[in-house]
Amino acid sequence: MLHKSEAPNNAAVPRGGHETSSVVKRLLIGTTFGITVPVLYFYSLIPNVMSTTYVLLIAVSVSGGIALLRPRPGLAKAAAGVASCLLSLIVMDLALRPAINRQLLGPREMYMYYWPPMPTLWRYGTHVTFHQIISGDLAGTSRQHYEEKRLLDFETDAFGFRNCPRQVEGEHDKNYDLILLGDSVGVGVGTTQEKTWGTLLSRKYGLRTYNLSMPGSSPWHELMNLKIACQRLHCGSQTIVLWVMFAGNDLSDEYGDELEPSLVDNPVRRLRIAAKTFRNMSPIRNLVERVRQFYDPNGPQVIVKDLPGGKKLLFRKRYVDETRLTYDQVRQHPHYPKLMAVLDEMKRFADTEHFSVYVMVVPAKEEVYRWVLDGASAPVANTQASGFARAVGERCRLEGFPFLDMKPLLVAEANRLFMQSGRLLWWADDTHWNEIGHEYAASVTHDFLSSTPKSLSTAQAWTALPTTK
Numbered sequence: 001m002l003h004k005s006e007a008p009n010n011a012a013v014p015r016g017g018h019e020t021s022s023v024v025k026r027l028l029i030g031t032t033f034g035i036t037v038p039v040l041y042f043y044s045l046i047p048n049v050m051s052t053t054y055v056l057l058i059a060v061s062v063s064g065g066i067a068l069l070r071p072r073p074g075l076a077k078a079a080a081g082v083a084s085c086l087l088s089l090i091v092m093d094l095a096l097r098p099a100i101n102r103q104l105l106g107p108r109e110m111y112m113y114y115w116p117p118m119p120t121l122w123r124y125g126t127h128v129t130f131h132q133i134i135s136g137d138l139a140g141t142s143r144q145h146y147e148e149k150r151l152l153d154f155e156t157d158a159f160g161f162r163n164c165p166r167q168v169e170g171e172h173d174k175n176y177d178l179i180l181l182g183d184s185v186g187v188g189v190g191t192t193q194e195k196t197w198g199t200l201l202s203r204k205y206g207l208r209t210y211n212l213s214m215p216g217s218s219p220w221h222e223l224m225n226l227k228i229a230c231q232r233l234h235c236g237s238q239t240i241v242l243w244v245m246f247a248g249n250d251l252s253d254e255y256g257d258e259l260e261p262s263l264v265d266n267p268v269r270r271l272r273i274a275a276k277t278f279r280n281m282s283p284i285r286n287l288v289e290r291v292r293q294f295y296d297p298n299g300p301q302v303i304v305k306d307l308p309g310g311k312k313l314l315f316r317k318r319y320v321d322e323t324r325l326t327y328d329q330v331r332q333h334p335h336y337p338k339l340m341a342v343l344d345e346m347k348r349f350a351d352t353e354h355f356s357v358y359v360m361v362v363p364a365k366e367e368v369y370r371w372v373l374d375g376a377s378a379p380v381a382n383t384q385a386s387g388f389a390r391a392v393g394e395r396c397r398l399e400g401f402p403f404l405d406m407k408p409l410l411v412a413e414a415n416r417l418f419m420q421s422g423r424l425l426w427w428a429d430d431t432h433w434n435e436i437g438h439e440y441a442a443s444v445t446h447d448f449l450s451s452t453p454k455s456l457s458t459a460q461a462w463t464a465l466p467t468t469k
Contacts, residue, residue: 025076026067032079034063039086042279043093044288089284096283105286106134107154108189108215113277115160116270117263118228120256121221122214123160130154136190136430138302138314146304146312148429153192159229162187162198163211175234177207178449181222182244185362186213188438190427195435200442207449218253219245219342223349224261230353239355240449243346247388247407248319248364248431251330255338259345305372309422313372314429319364320373323386330387340395347399358449359396361389362441363407365426368414379415383408404448406441413440 037059040046046055066075111125131154135147157163180186180198188196198211210233212225226241233239279285303315330336350357363386366373371380385393389405396403414425417436425437433441 023067027063029075029079030063030065030067032083033066034059034061036082036086037062039089042285043089043282044285044292047292093282093284097281100283105281105283106130106132106137106152106189108184109286110281111156112215113280114273116273117265118224118261119269119273120254121224121228122216124156124162124214126156126158126160127165128154128156134190136314136427136432138316138431139429146314146429148427150190150427151192152190153194155193159232161211161214162193162196164193164199175208175236175238176210177238177240178209179226179233179235179239179241180209180211180213180244181226181241182213182362183217183222183246183250184213184215184432185246186211186244187215188432189215190430190432191435191438195438197433197438197442197445200439201445204442205446207446213244216253218255219243219250219339220255221253223259223342223346224256226346227349228261228263230349230355235353235355237354241350241355241357242445242449243357243359243401245359245361245388245392246364247323247361247367247386248316249322251325251333251335251339251388252318252322253335255335255342257338259341303373305375307372307422308377312428313369313424315366315369315373316364316431319366319431323364323367323388325387327387327390330391336391339392343392343395343399343401347401357399358402358404359392360404360406360445360448361386361392363389363405363410365431367407368410368425379418381411381415383411402448402451404444406444409444410437410440 037046038055041048041052041055107124107128107130110130111128112122113125115121115123130152132152133149134152135149139147154162155164157165178201180201186198188198193199196211198209198213201207202209212222212229212233214221214225217225222243226235235241301317303317303320305313305315307313325333346357367382367386370382371378374380385405385407389407393403393405410425417423417425423436425433425440427434
């Protein structure tokens, strides 16, 4: 006879135990398939065309839907296979980060992050140093045979801007002669620190210069950055703000609706931004994005053309399209009123703080080397102002800002340089100036700021507004 505490080995398990086991199993299977969605989204294997909130809702829906289904033969094995693949992907990504990130990514990808007090702005990491061989932003993984390799030295200060920390710390209590305000053109992306125009304006021309530029910025972002930093930089009657606008994308870039910075910082926001920064540094994600850009269904976003002699010159299709907008098309653009509002607010702010604003429109490579895009066999002097430059120049006249359209100067210098030696002002595989371009830009800027142009063509560039559309 068996005691009450004993039971035969083949005794039936209570029905409730089966049901509990089944529910847990379904939940595990559902969670495994559900988590696949955010993981694939994280690595951009699912195109990032929706917000993270929607991705999480889809993941929860998938998990819940599968958990409610009756387990089918093979579903558990499929879930185990999916879990194994996801784990392998995550482990591979973590292992590759220290191994290839410096070879694959530049300072922008490695160190830029959304700024927690105002996440519509971004900053580099503070006191960053980068010393690495890089190539241009147009080459990518699928165009490596077009790369123009060069050594890049890159430093940031205690506030996350591209300035020599020692120089900034030594001048902390001094007034700056010049604040360079712009996007990646102002930063000098792709060129080593000693050769950028910001450094040259300081060391060669003796202007105490602070570079407040940040890649990816629109004129609205630039205005916000200046308002936030103005007191720290002792803006006043001795200060000139050189506002560098880029014809290639400043009209279509993002604009905020408010004209005053809204600074709020909290731990939750910092955690979200840390997660985004960690995601953006994924080597797998970056490789997937580069491949996707190459096989864009809307056509190639990088145009490859031959220079006389056979060297390849790369262009960005987006900049080709935007710089061909006429003056009337620019005025009809949905961002035109916002751009004008930003210019108006800059005027009000400059008058309040008593500093001077000089505005410079930098043309895209696609404008200066238009003759290469058009298949011409020799340089052509195409100096007609872009619709964007005309619109900005017109507003600057109303605001009383000294204005310079650099296009006629850069076209003339680019043509002269190429005919003389075959050299360029831009990196062949990049949308940014090379060392020669920066040196020339610093020279023109010095003339512009000192109002002592070296030639009639230079004087005309900043005193005459083209009337052609």
